[in-house]
Amino acid sequence: xxxxxxxxxxxxxxxxxxxxxxxxxxxxxxxxxxxxxxxxxxxxxxxxxxxxxxxxxxxxxxxxxxxxxxxxxxxxxxxxxxxxxxxxxxxxxxxxxxxxxxxxxxxxxxxxxxxxxxxxxxxxxxxxxxxxxxxxxxxxxxxxxxxxxxxxxxxxxxxxxxxxxxxxxxxxxxxxxxxxxxxxxxxxxxxxxxxxxxxxxxxxxxxxxxxxxxxxxxxxxxxxxxxxxxxxxxxxxxxxxxxxxxxxxxxxxxxxxxxxxxxxxxxxxxxxxxxxxxxxxxxxxxxxxxxxxxxxxxxxxxxxxxxxxxxxxxxxxxxxxxxxxxxxxxxxxxxxxxxxxxxxxxxxxxxxxxxxxxxxxxxxxxxxxxxxxxxxxxxxxxxxxxxxxxxxxxxxxxxxxxxxxxxxxxxxxxxxxxxxxxxxxxxxxxxxxxxxxxxxxxxxxxxxxxx
Amino acid sequence: xxxxxxxxxxxxxxxxxxxxxxxxxxxxxxxxxxxxxxxxxxxxxxxxxxxxxxxxxxxxxxxxxxxxxxxxxxxxxxxxxxxxxxxxxxxxxxxxxxxxxxxxxxxxxxxxxxxxxxxxxxxxxxxxxxxxxxxxxxxxxxxxxxxxxxxxxxxxxxxxxxxxxxxxxxxxxxxxxxxxxxxxxxxxxxxxxxxxxxxxxxxxxxxxxxxxxxxxxxxxxxxxxxxxxxxxxxxxxx
Numbered sequence: 001x002x003x004x005x006x007x008x009x010x011x012x013x014x015x016x017x018x019x020x021x022x023x024x025x026x027x028x029x030x031x032x033x034x035x036x037x038x039x040x041x042x043x044x045x046x047x048x049x050x051x052x053x054x055x056x057x058x059x060x061x062x063x064x065x066x067x068x069x070x071x072x073x074x075x076x077x078x079x080x081x082x083x084x085x086x087x088x089x090x091x092x093x094x095x096x097x098x099x100x101x102x103x104x105x106x107x108x109x110x111x112x113x114x115x116x117x118x119x120x121x122x123x124x125x126x127x128x129x130x131x132x133x134x135x136x137x138x139x140x141x142x143x144x145x146x147x148x149x150x151x152x153x154x155x156x157x158x159x160x161x162x163x164x165x166x167x168x169x170x171x172x173x174x175x176x177x178x179x180x181x182x183x184x185x186x187x188x189x190x191x192x193x194x195x196x197x198x199x200x201x202x203x204x205x206x207x208x209x210x211x212x213x214x215x216x217x218x219x220x221x222x223x224x225x226x227x228x229x230x231x232x233x234x235x236x237x238x239x240x241x242x243x244x245x246x247x248x249x250x251x252x253x254x255x256x257x258x259x260x261x262x263x264x265x266x267x268x269x270x271x272x273x274x275x276x277x278x279x280x281x282x283x284x285x286x287x288x289x290x291x292x293x294x295x296x297x298x299x300x301x302x303x304x305x306x307x308x309x310x311x312x313x314x315x316x317x318x319x320x321x322x323x324x325x326x327x328x329x330x331x332x333x334x335x336x337x338x339x340x341x342x343x344x345x346x347x348x349x350x351x352x353x354x355x356x357x358x359x360x361x362x363x364x365x366x367x368x369x370x371x372x373x374x375x376x377x378x379x380x381x382x383x384x385x386x387x388x389x390x391x392x393x394x395x396x397x398x399x400x401x402x403x404x405x406x407x408x409x410x411x412x413x414x415x416x417x418x419x420x421x422x423x424x425x426x427x428x429x430x431x432x433x434x435x436x437x438x439x440x441x442x443x444x445x446x447x448x449x450x451x
Numbered sequence: 452x453x454x455x456x457x458x459x460x461x462x463x464x465x466x467x468x469x470x471x472x473x474x475x476x477x478x479x480x481x482x483x484x485x486x487x488x489x490x491x492x493x494x495x496x497x498x499x500x501x502x503x504x505x506x507x508x509x510x511x512x513x514x515x516x517x518x519x520x521x522x523x524x525x526x527x528x529x530x531x532x533x534x535x536x537x538x539x540x541x542x543x544x545x546x547x548x549x550x551x552x553x554x555x556x557x558x559x560x561x562x563x564x565x566x567x568x569x570x571x572x573x574x575x576x577x578x579x580x581x582x583x584x585x586x587x588x589x590x591x592x593x594x595x596x597x598x599x600x601x602x603x604x605x606x607x608x609x610x611x612x613x614x615x616x617x618x619x620x621x622x623x624x625x626x627x628x629x630x631x632x633x634x635x636x637x638x639x640x641x642x643x644x645x646x647x648x649x650x651x652x653x654x655x656x657x658x659x660x661x662x663x664x665x666x667x668x669x670x671x672x673x674x675x676x677x678x679x680x681x682x683x684x685x686x687x688x689x
Contacts, residue, residue, distance in 0.1 A: 001574040002566040009554035338550045341511060342564045342617070343539025345532065442503075442512045445546060 003348060006335075007355035010328070011363075017356075020324040020425075021364045027317045028368025028421050029375070031310045035413055036376055040406020042303045046289075048211040049296060051122030053288040054087070056257050058264055059242025060282040063092055064187050065233050067276040069240045072267050076243070082251040082259055085119035087112060090227040091241035092180055096155075096220065099175035099201065107155070107218045109178065111227020114138065114150075120246040123221075126208040128153070129171055138223045140205040141170045148205025149176065150221035156207045165209075174204040178220065182232025185239065185276050198230045211403075212295070237276055253287050261285040314424050321357065321428025329353065329432045336436050337444030346437040353433035354426060361425030365418035376407040457520075458624055458656050459485040459508060464517035466503055477503045478514070479679035485625075485658055490651040492670035493660045499676045501660045502629055508658060509542045509627045510534045522624070539568040543618025547630035549610040551602035551617070558598040561585035561616040568621065581620075588616040592646060608639035615646060619655075626650065628659040632666055644669045 011017055060066050069088055076086045090111030097104035114137040118124035124134040127150065129141065138148035157165045179199040181189060202222065210216055225234070233239040247256040268280045289296065329336075336349055375382075383405060386392040394405060461483040467476040477500040485491050495501045506512040507519060510526050519526045521541065529537060538544075543564075551560045562585040566574055574581075589595050592612040602610055611631060618626055628647065632640030648669060651657050659670060667673045675682050 001569070001571050002563060004571075005559070005566075006552070006554060013554055334550065335552055335554075338552060339567065341509075341538060341544045341546075341550070342567050343535040343537070344567045345535045348567070440512070442506045445511075445550065 002339075002344070003352040003355055007352055007359060010332070010356050011359045014328055014331075016324055016327055017360060020321055020360045021367065023320040023324075024317060024361055024364025024421050024425060025367035025371065027313055027424075028365050028417055029371045031313060031417050032369060032372030032409070032414065033375055033379075034306060034310065035417065036372070036409050037379075037406055038303050038306050039410060039413060040408055042299050044211070044406055045299050046296060049292040050288050051125070052210050052212060052215060053291055054120040054244040055247040055251075055253060056245040056260050056285065056287055057242050057291045058245065058260060058283060058285050059089075059091075059291075060279070060284070062187070062279075062282045063231075063241075064183050064185060064279060065090070065231070065239035065241045066279040066283050067185065067237045067239050068267075068271055068274065068280070069243060070238070071271075072264070073243060075263060075267060076245060076260070079259070079263070082247055082256050083245060084248045085116065085246045087116040087120040087244045088224065088240040089117070089242045089244055090222075090224065090231055090233060092227070092231045094220070094230070095179045095197075097177050097179075099177060104177075104179075107152075107220055109180070109220050109222050109227055109230070111222045111224045111231075113224045114221075117244070120244045122210075123208070126210050128167060128207045128209065130206050137221070138205050140173070140203040142173045143203070146203040147201065147223070147226065149178070149202035150206045150208050151204060152216040152219045153207045153209040154213075154217035155220065156204060171204050171206060176202050176204070176220075178202055178222070178230065180230040180232075182230065184232065185235070185237070185279060198232070200226060200230060202226075214295075239276075239279070253289075257285060257287045314420055317421065317424045318428040321360065321425045322431060324360075325353065325357065325429045325432040328356075329436045333436070333439060333444045336439055337441040340439075340441035341445065349437040350433050353429055353436060357425045357429030357433070358422060360429075361422035364425070365421045368421070369414055369418060373409065376409060379407050380404045456486050457484045458487045458489075458522060459483075459658070460518075460520040461504070461508060462518045462520075464504065464507060464514045464519070466500070466507065466512070466514050477679055478507075480517070481676070481679070481681055483508075483674060483681065485656060487624075487656055488651070488654050490647070490657045490669075490671040491659070491674060492667035492672070493658065493674045493676055494662065494664060494667045495676035497662060500679050501662075501676050504676065505627050505629050505658065505660045509544060509625075510537055511544070536568070539564055540621050541623055542625045542627055543621070543623040545611070545614050545618050545626065545628040545631045547633040549602070549607075549614045549634075551610060551613055553602055555601075556598065557589065557594065557600050557602065557605070557613050558582065558585050560602065560613055561588055561620055563617060564620045585616065585620060588619060589613070592616055606639070607635050608642055611635060611639075611643050612646065615643070615650075619650070624656060626655055626657045628657060630661055631659065632661070632663075640666070 058072070073086050073088060076083050092109055094107060094109045095104045096107050112123070114123065114134045118134045124131060127134065127137060130137045136144070137150055140146050140148045153165060157167065160166055177199055179197045182198050183189065208216070208221060222230070228234040228238065245260060247253070264283070264285050271277050271280060339349065383394055461481060464478050464481040465476070466478040467474050481504055493501045493504060503512065507514050513527070521537070526534070526537070552563070555563065562581040565577060565581040569577060586595065586598065589598055592615065594609060594612055597605060597609060602613065605613065631647070632643050635643065644666060647657055647659065651671070661667050
């Protein structure tokens, strides 16, 4: 009991202890804020990628696409135990030029059935005007009979001074010519010797804000059949670029992808004798994580680098506590001698200073967590205020497709940070406490005299 | 006289310390026997080894050679845990510089040995008794109004009385006092000696170290330590 009482009294009375608590609190605060924001950014980015792709993709990188997809869609739709929905998709590159303008720009097109694609992905939720009725995504509100297209938000809209998009109540009438080079199943230009390109006029019907910078700035959604025709994939044997698949909620991603892979391999074998079977060789079955790996990996690397950096912050914390404890214990040698003279053991001395270190770590963690929590709660307001008064923004919203700075704290991460801080304090106190415990009472108590 | 009459026996105690490159021999074969209920004063000049001897008698230090027997049991055969219990229960130390813990109140300083000798559960079982015993001791030493004070709020004499209270808290068989009046003026020191005399009259065995012959005269027996050896033993009653 004396250990607890003395540890508390040392903790409350020694001013240097307050600095140790402050050091721990600062470390915890920084780690909490950075980890929360970074974990939030990475998690948010992953979620946006998932919303864009769905669970699994059966697709090819070839611009030619692959054939017999309708049969495979039928096979997938019969897998009631794990497949919830399938969406065939056309992907290619195109030139877009506003009607009446001589300017054009290169971009990606994605041909989809908006309803089916919304069953598989978060497409419907990314729309600005047709969120409640996705089936009309390609119907311009100003004339439903016109052929509509959904533009990536950064293609269609500009931003205000605060980097917020300037939305109108309904899409403005605007027409675009979209041109593609249609390819044969062998990859040759389909219209060689004639006009070479397929061009169609589409009218701006909606915008899509996926939150993925590249997608929002360079992708145009088109009606599936129109995109298929533009790309020359509407021949007698129709082709698509990919099938996006959504699994049932209780299906694990890896298990679902493995099942699809098995089905695909069997399908490929069954189609081995077909005329365009060679197109199936370029098709891969990938989970959404693998499919978007090139986008997600750099973010994950940044997160790992930050974790390593903050592990060093933790090690610095250990040294701060070590120095503080050396100072505290050097002032407490007399007490150690007194305690030993009344029969207190070395282990008890070690425990006494360990409790002391625990209190420093515990209170420091609590203050750091509380400070971090309050700061994160207000982080977006603080950033808005800084932007308003000083033009400072943590992330340039034109480069990073984020609305607000992520500030949702993960209790598991907070617990790990707090426990790590306490362990760091205990580790920092271990050496000086051990040395204090080994001190001989006679050497301490013989003040100013050798014997 | 049988061995049972002696509470403490030191036989052939040698002790030396390393001091830089040289080795200084402090005790050169000290023999000392203390009877139950005796008040022994060890006197000697500064550096004669009297404090070292006291620390060895109280198991705060170990001799290089020789035996210390407490109630017939050789202390060198005790494990470190047993020595801790010995220091907690069997002996009480009083130091020249009081050595109280500033973070604890006067009352807490006095009952500290009981708290240190028990587990948390054991402490909660005996807490009330310990507090009452500590209050009794403080009352006995005229400090009942000072229980909540911190040591640095007390005078030197009061602090030493608190230290004596702490030393007596576990009702030890032996009280070891190292220059208990060395840091006090003569009137206050006299008061402390009166306390020790009163305790001895009630049967408490006391071994006191002092360099002052006049103070030593208050003890029942005087042992003089010169150059690491006991040179002279005198008894007031003889």
